[in-house]
Every structure is written in structure tokens, then in C-alpha cells.
Amino acid sequence: MTNEYAKTELASVWEEVQQQFRSIARLQQERAQLTASATVRKRVTVTVNADGTIIDTKFGPRIEELNFTEIAEAVTAAAQQACAEVARKTQELMAPLHERRARLPRVSDLIEGMPDFSAQQPVEPEVSLAPPGSAERQDAADKDSAAREFSNVEAYTPDLGRGVTQSSW
Template sequence: MANESAKAELASMIDEFQQQMRVLGEIQQKRSQLMATGYALQKQVTVVVNADGTVIETRIDPELEDLPLYELGKAITEAAQAAATELGRKSAELTNPIQERRGRMPKMSDLIEGMPDLTERIPEPIPASTAPPNSTERQHNQPAMTFTDVEELDDITPGRIRADDW
């Protein structure tokens, strides 16, 4: 009886997986067509990005010809960042259905007794900085990686290693 129940559960999971793969294919097709637009200086600077965040068009109002270049550069950056933010919103909106479906599926820990829920160990993504390359935000020192599961070794001087040390 328990075996039949497990078979039915597995068949249901396989069906759900196949449906998710179909939906994922549709989402990938729609995603490939995504574009987002960002603006700056009351829409006098416009930047359009594709689904990968690559700038595919930049428009600058000719009225800005006397604008200092550093201000124009700042406005283009602002518009590109606004486009990237909009792209993120559109991408999240597009992938919401698959995330909801995935949330309804049982976890491995639900199916295998004693298996820990490993999804709790997935670290949250760290947002990328939008600060310019030489800004003070980028100048702070990153903490060095620390390894805690290590074995301490005695000091070994080159030339003093013997075969029986291995």
C-alpha cells in the first residue's frame, strides 16, 4: 500500500516537473524579447536595455548639447541604472508563475525521512553596487576569506621532507 502511494507521488512529481519545463520554455522565450527603458533629465536622456541588461539604444535630446560631459555621463548612467531596475522588475514578474509552482512542490526533505531541508542553507544574493569604479564605497577593504575546517601542519622546510613523512 505504501509502495503504491510512493509510486503515485513520484508520478505526480514527474508530471509536475514536465509541466514546469514547458512553462520554463515559454518563460525563456518571453524573456528573450524583454526590453526596459530608463530615463534621466526629464526624459532628455533615454537608455534601453535588452533581457541581458545590455544597452541596445541610447538617445540624447539635442537640446543638451551645451551640457558638460560629466553631467551627461552621469545622466546616461542614471538612465541605464533605471532601465536595469525596470528590467529586474519585469523579469521577476515574468518568472513569478514558475516560482509559485516550485513553492507548491514537495521538497526532498518532505519525501525522504531524515533528509535536512537544504534550501535553508542557500545564502541570500548580495546586491551589486551601482557606485562608480573609484568611489569610496568601492575602496573599503573586503574581509579576507577565513577557513575554519583546516588542519594545522608543522613547519616543513623544503629539502627536509622524507619519503616516510608521507
């Protein structure tokens, strides 16, 4: 009887996984169509696609009243705002999928003794909007390089004797 219950449970999980795959395919198609636009200073409008790639930039009337620095800053700000909006739309679109996935049992629930690796999954850091060369980016780079230093290492000196560069060849 336990075996029949396990088969039924596995079939139910498998059907749920198949449904999830169909949902993912549909959501991927919908996400591919997402765009978002943002306007800054009432003169610069930037539109991005779902990947955050700028697909359209428009300048409004009296753009010539802005200097090049102001235009560049407005384009950057509009692009960042449009990217934030498309990210929000993507999260909204994917929310049902995440809710459904949360209801699925973990492998550790199905296989006795299997560890739950989800607690060990690294957290993705927030991506900086600071321009290249800024103090914020330098501080982050310094922290990152310090985090990659290892203290439990041994020095290795290769034995170069009798290699292909020996003159006896």
C-alpha cells in the first residue's frame, strides 16, 4: 500500500512539474513582449525591452535648451527608471510561478536523508547604478577583492627538473 501511495504522490508531483513547465514557456513568451518607458525633464523618453536593452530614445521639444551633460544625465536617468519599471513588470508577471513553485515539495522532502541546499544558495547582490569610476564602485570592488582572499592556502613550487626544455633533448 505504501508503494501505491508513493507512486500516486510521484505522479501528482510529476503532473505539477509538467504544468510548471507549460507555465514557464507561456510566461517566457509574455516576458519577451514586455517594454517600459520613462520620461525625464519632459524632454527625454527612453524605452527598454524585457532585458533592459534600450530600444527607443526620443527627445522632445526644446531639447536644445539642455546642454550635453544634462541630456546625458536625463538619458541615463530615464533608462534606469524604465529598467526599474520593466523589472517590476517582470516580477509581477512571474509572481504566480514563484507561488506555485513554493508549493512544490523539495527534493529533500521526497528523498529521505537528502540535504536541503536552498539554505546554502548565495544571495545575489544588488547591482549598482553608480557610473564607472565612482567612489561607490571603487568601494564595492575593494570589498569584493577582500572577500576573495584565502587564508588557508599552501605555497606551491613546481618541480621543473628534466622537462621538455632540458638541453639533453
